[in-house]
Amino acid sequence: MALAPPKPLFPSPSSSAVAVAELSPLPSSLSSLLCRSRSPFLGLRLAHDPSTSLLLLPLRYRRPLCAVADAAAVAAEAEDAGSPRPRVLVAEKLGEAGLELLRGFAEVDCGYNLPPEDLRARIARCDALIVRSGTKVTREVFEAAAGRLKVVGRAGVGIDNVDLQAATEHGCLVVNAPTANTVAAAEHGIALLAAMARNVAQADASMKAGKWQRNKYVGVSLVGKTLAVMGFGKVGSEVARRAKGLGMHVIAHDPYAPADRARAIGVELVSFDEAISTADFISLHMPLTANTSKLFNDETFSKVKKGVRIINVARGGVIDEDALVRALDSGTVAQAALDVFAEEPPPKDSKLVLHENVTVTPHLGASTIEAQEGVAIEIAEAVIGALKGELAATAVNAPMVPAEVLSELSPYIALAEKLGKLAVQLITGGSGVRGVKVVYSSARDPDDLDTRILRAMITKGILEPISSVRINIVNADYTAKQRGLRISEERISIGGSLEVPIESIRVHIANVNSKFAGALLDNNGDIVLEGRVKDGIPYLTLVGSFTVDVGLEGNLILCRQVDQPGIIGRVGKILGEKNINVNFMSVGRNAPGKQAIMGIGVDEEPDKETLRMIGEIPAIVEFVFLKL
Ligand SMILES: NC(=O)c1ccc[n+]([C@@H]2O[C@H](COP(=O)([O-])OP(=O)(O)OC[C@H]3O[C@@H](n4cnc5c(N)ncnc54)[C@H](O)[C@@H]3O)[C@@H](O)[C@H]2O)c1
Numbered sequence: 001m002a003l004a005p006p007k008p009l010f011p012s013p014s015s016s017a018v019a020v021a022e023l024s025p026l027p028s029s030l031s032s033l034l035c036r037s038r039s040p041f042l043g044l045r046l047a048h049d050p051s052t053s054l055l056l057l058p059l060r061y062r063r064p065l066c067a068v069a070d071a072a073a074v075a076a077e078a079e080d081a082g083s084p085r086p087r088v089l090v091a092e093k094l095g096e097a098g099l100e101l102l103r104g105f106a107e108v109d110c111g112y113n114l115p116p117e118d119l120r121a122r123i124a125r126c127d128a129l130i131v132r133s134g135t136k137v138t139r140e141v142f143e144a145a146a147g148r149l150k151v152v153g154r155a156g157v158g159i160d161n162v163d164l165q166a167a168t169e170h171g172c173l174v175v176n177a178p179t180a181n182t183v184a185a186a187e188h189g190i191a192l193l194a195a196m197a198r199n200v201a202q203a204d205a206s207m208k209a210g211k212w213q214r215n216k217y218v219g220v221s222l223v224g225k226t227l228a229v230m231g232f233g234k235v236g237s238e239v240a241r242r243a244k245g246l247g248m249h250v251i252a253h254d255p256y257a258p259a260d261r262a263r264a265i266g267v268e269l270v271s272f273d274e275a276i277s278t279a280d281f282i283s284l285h286m287p288l289t290a291n292t293s294k295l296f297n298d299e300t301f302s303k304v305k306k307g308v309r310i311i312n313v314a315r316g317g318v319i320d321e322d323a324l325v326r327a328l329d330s331g332t333v334a335q336a337a338l339d340v341f342a343e344e345p346p347p348k349d350s351k352l353v354l355h356e357n358v359t360v361t362p363h364l365g366a367s368t369i370e371a372q373e374g375v376a377i378e379i380a381e382a383v384i385g386a387l388k389g390e391l392a393a394t395a396v397n398a399p400m401v402p403a404e405v406l407s408e409l410s411p412y413i414a415l416a417e418k419l420g421k422l423a424v425q426l427i428t429g430g431s432g433v434r435g436v437k438v439v440y441s442s443a444r445d446p447d448d449l450d451t452r453i454l455r456a457m458i459t460k461g462i463l464e465p466i467s468s469v470r471i472n473i474v475n476a477d478y479t480a481k482q483r484g485l486r487i488s489e490e491r492i493s494i495g496g497s498l499e500v501p502i503e504s505i506r507v508h509i510a511n512v513n514s515k516f517a518g519a520l521l522d523n524n525g526d527i528v529l530e531g532r533v534k535d536g537i538p539y540l541t542l543v544g545s546f547t548v549d550v551g552l553e554g555n556l557i558l559c560r561q562v563d564q565p566g567i568i569g570r571v572g573k574i575l576g577e578k579n580i581n582v583n584f585m586s587v588g589r590n591a592p593g594k595q596a597i598m599g600i601g602v603d604e605e606p607d608k609e610t611l612r613m614i615g616e617i618p619a620i621v622e623f624v625f626l627k628l
């Protein structure tokens with residue numbers, strides 16, 4: 001199914017016209033209603049004087065807010081590339097149920113186990129890439145993608161084979177499938193534990209070699225022995241649960257796991273040293289990170305209980321494999337059972353793999369029929385969601401914003417981006433943007449307001465028009481940092497309804513020159529814009545020190561003028577004669593008869609002649625045309 005742009009809630013008339021009518025006075029209740037409603041009228045209100053109003057009719061229907069990320073842009077890009085649907089490259093074997101889901105939405109290429117150069121050659125034609133642990137998604141892959149790749153889906157848990165930093169720098173979302181193979185991995189850990197304790201693999205090989213060695217393969221019992229689970233996450237806790245069922249005493253080490261979750265299944269959380277020095281069996285279940293790389297090394301092995309047995313179904317890199325061989329040779333470690341290796345597949349002459357006290361499997365932890373079907377569906381759904389522009393719940397390099405929060409914040413997300421976009425257009429050359437302060441006014445407790453996505457969208461609005469990078473929630477913070485742009489956030493607590501997440505968003509751009517002096521707060525070099533959401537529509541409500549009330553749709557003309565009768569009519573007339581559709585107009589002033597700011601929302605871009613005519617109206621001090 002092709003991606004369609006978000007459907008308007010209200011149909012747009014095919015043509016629109018502008019008529020100018022002086023209505024005076026208009027009841028304030030009506031003028032304010034028109035300003036806020038989604039009616040086909042232009043609402044116009046003089047911010048501080050609702051009794052004198054001007055109404056322009058008829059107008060286009062209001063459009064609804066767009067989806068958070070630009071689904072239409074994804075479709076458009078895919079179309080550019082000759083296909084109306086996004087293209088997904090599946091680089092490792094994926095369950096049929098997941099492939100079916102993907103095919104319902106995208107063009108799917110299955111190119112299993114591609115050499116790195118072939119992967120790089122194909123990636124520039126893809127919107128998404130799906131891998132398991134066997135494909136290295138390196139910086140070179142993201143560079144070769146030349147900006148088209150939007151999402152990498154890891155069909156499994158570990159994302160150590162994906163260069164997350166490079167993905168983030170390229171604005172590419174990485175999602176994984178963190179839950180569907182948990183049980184399979186835990187079952188494999190228990191299988192290795194039992195097989196190792198009873199020498200199942202060695203005895204099997206010996207019998208197949210024609211031998212009958214009953215005395216050689218005497219094992220050890222599990223009941224009553226202490227198992228240390230290192231990493232008490234999803235797999236670790238399932239292993240612990242099962243080991244308890246086998247009558248083992250289970251302890252765990254995990255600096256980040258809540259003690260009550262461990263206690264709930266009868267497991268005590270202990271320090272690293274206590275875990276490794278008291279355990280008869282050590283089972284590894286932490287991710288491979290800079291902190292866990294070679295965590296088990298000569299020094300660690302010097303602290304273990306002599307004759308300990310080690311199981312690893314996490315990642316090979318967590319163990320210094322040479323140190324493990326030494327520990328096995330000395331008898332410090334009696335046996336090891338390994339599903340994962342620092343290099344996969346390991347070299348054929350690997351001393352570790354060939355060691356007689358080591359039981360090995362070729363990274364089979366997630367390889368059950370059930371887990372692979374589950375993982376395939378989990379990753380297909382995550383990738384499709386990401387391509388549709390939804391924020392994935394399993395995003396690895398972007399804030400995870402729950403769907404309900406996202407839907408609540410959706411109009412504020414649009415407002416944030418528009419404020420950024422407007423603010424940057426007001427800056428004039430030479431000053432450079434260095435510091436941006438964003439102030440959110442809200443009745444909510446700060447803990448109930450996640451503003452990361454809003455900050456990202458303000459950054460996008462400011463930076464995208466002035467850089468070649470496409471900015472999204474993934475790379476917004478990184479790109480800002482790269483460009484030396486400091487974005488600080490401040491919350492102001494106000495009274496009011498908790499139903500409304502944010503009352504207003506104010507953007508200050510510090511120490512810049514503006515092409516529209518009226519946008520500078522007290523002429524101090526800070527551009528200030530404030531916006532609010534009304535009936536789901538973003539509005540500009542403050543420019544510098546002037547209150548306005550302009551719906552942020554289409555484009556915007558800002559005029560600063562001497563506050564006197566007739567200006568609005570003259571500007572409206574010029575635009576009407578030039579067939580430029582005005583969708584909103586608002587005037588704000590600080591004091592009668594002094595200066596005022598007029599915000600005019602226009603659907604079309606006025607040509608130079610039109611702008612010149614507006615500028616020639618004697619009372620107009622300055623004006624600027626801004627694109628949204
Ligand atoms: N062999 C396989 O096929 C297979 C299958 C699934 C998962 N895995 C691997 O198993 C590991 C765990 O997967 P999971 O789904 O349980 O992940 P998880 O994120 O749920 O759990 C990992 C746990 O490790 C903890 N941790 C992080 N650093 C630690 C440290 N220094 N010391 C102790 N604990 C630490 C975390 O707090 C977390 O609780 C991952 O490495 C994953 O890639 C392998």
Ligand SMILES: O=C(O)[C@H](O)COP(=O)(O)O
Nearest residue numbers: 132133155156157158366
């Ligand atoms: O991290 C994981 O999910 C496991 O290691 C499984 O990896 P695989 O998808 O290559 O089997």
